[in-house]
Amino acid sequence: MHSLSVALAASAAVLPIAFAAAVDSGSAARSCAWEKLNGTVGGRLHALEPLALPCFSVYKNNPVAPDAAACAAVQAGYTKPGFRTDIAGAFMNNQVEECASNPVDQCLLDNKTPTDPLAFADGASCNQGNLPDYYVEVATPADVQAALAFSEKTGTRLSIKNTGHDYLARSSGKGTLMLWTRKLQGLSYDAAFVPEGCSGEKPVQAITTGAGVNFDQAYAFADEHNVTLLGGYSSTVGASGGWVMGGGHSVLSTVYGLGIDRVVQFKIVTPDGQLRTVNSCSDPDLFWALRGGGGGTFGVVLESTHKVEPAIPFVAASVSFTSNKTTIIPFLDIIVNNTQKWAQEGWGGHVSGSSLINITPLLSLDEAKESLASLAAYAESQGGAATFTEYDSWYPFYQKYVRANEVAVGNTHLAGSQLVSNGAFGTAEGRAQILSFLTNIVNAGTSPYIPVVGPVLYDAPANSTSATPAWRTAVWELGVGSSWAWNSSLAQRQAAATALKAVGATMSAFTGGSAYMNEASMFTDNWQQAWWGDNYDALLSIKNKYDPKKLLNCYKCVGWTAEDTAQSCYSAFA
Incomplete structure (x- = not known):
């Protein structure tokens, strides 16, 4: 039986000791190290099999027996995030x-x-593709410490995965040992949380989430305690992983800031094997790095603690119509020419083609209708509709608009977003340049995607976080992307990458090229500057302090080099 079949049955097979020879190419000492690691982590070292393996009769050019039942389960869930989130190899x-x-x-x-x-x-x-051959199902800090010791002894680099949301392939990696944190499921609420060692700080309401908790779980937990946790616009994104460490935007970020502004403490095992509680009072340099420097880089986070708000009442607006290339442009024109005004009114959300779903905690129902009156009138003139709804808290909105509308997965989705500053909308020339870009996108047959998530009204302390400073003036994250088919040739893949680079270059004329690292193009050339700006050198220094042997070395993370690219699964795109 394939291990996937076992996983679907809610139990996991213990990796047989004989695995070591396959990993090692004959080194008795290295084989012994793998066997010792398996024993140290309580038998939770497992072979990592590709998700689709049960459908195949050949694996790594060797015959295997297909598993019809497991294959059918994979086929049924292949494009569903909820199915993939609990499978290590998915x-x-x-x-x-x-x-x-x-x-x-x-x-x-x-x-x-x-x-x-x-x-x-x-x-x-x-x-096997880009997948590691083996993973540790992390249950305790000791499991991470054992894996780090193994990595240092054998030279095997590590990768870290929770639920598998990662456009830049950082939670995987050929030849790495993967640490799977999904089973770290702790959730707790504290009405008067003070970070450890910070006795002089004012207590805040906070929720602590284990590294395996996703936002569907965290939002339900927050609702039970009548508080609001700012998080991602996807049920299966992890609350303690790359989302928060890379920046973490929310549709409430316009008023309440990014995830990195709201996380107040991490518990992490650093590559030296130390279990640390990291906050502004303890290891402040590492705390700064974790607030924007990216996941999978400075250590293995076991949990994070986030400042929460009381239940936030807000107005939600849903505006949409069936469009074509001609009718969508006036809709986008209204949006571009009102973006600065709407930002000051607290609107945040998403624009996708000819639809807008935005929320604001700053306006009444009547004020919200007046604010978006021109947009609503245009949509209605095209046979569409505009709906305005008052909510007393986040969770009902989340259930209606987020959970119920999960995007399909299982495809190649190459993100390529860039941040657009509030100032770019400040002149007629700037607005015309943005609208011209959107018009070209529409004429090319692509639907624009615009997360309105810039923290324009949030007063962040200077240099308190390490993500690109461009976030502090951003109002949009303008999304573009590319893809290739599952059976595409290398030439087709390279063409898609080239096209995405060309679009990015055009965007840079009015964005400056700064981007949210979690949703940026993986083919960005000057990624250090684009994703971190002048913070990169300090981040690299902190990386070298806590991980001098590069035990953690994910794709285009802090410390990644051109040599690493040449040895990776992305060498053809350098």
């Missing part, structure tokens, strides 16, 4: 699983029709 997007530079080195189904046998028939081989 990631949300294919660029994380496949070896992008070698189209043969992958194990994928056709995401448009997962039951299509073309992907796995006629002796097609399921290959």
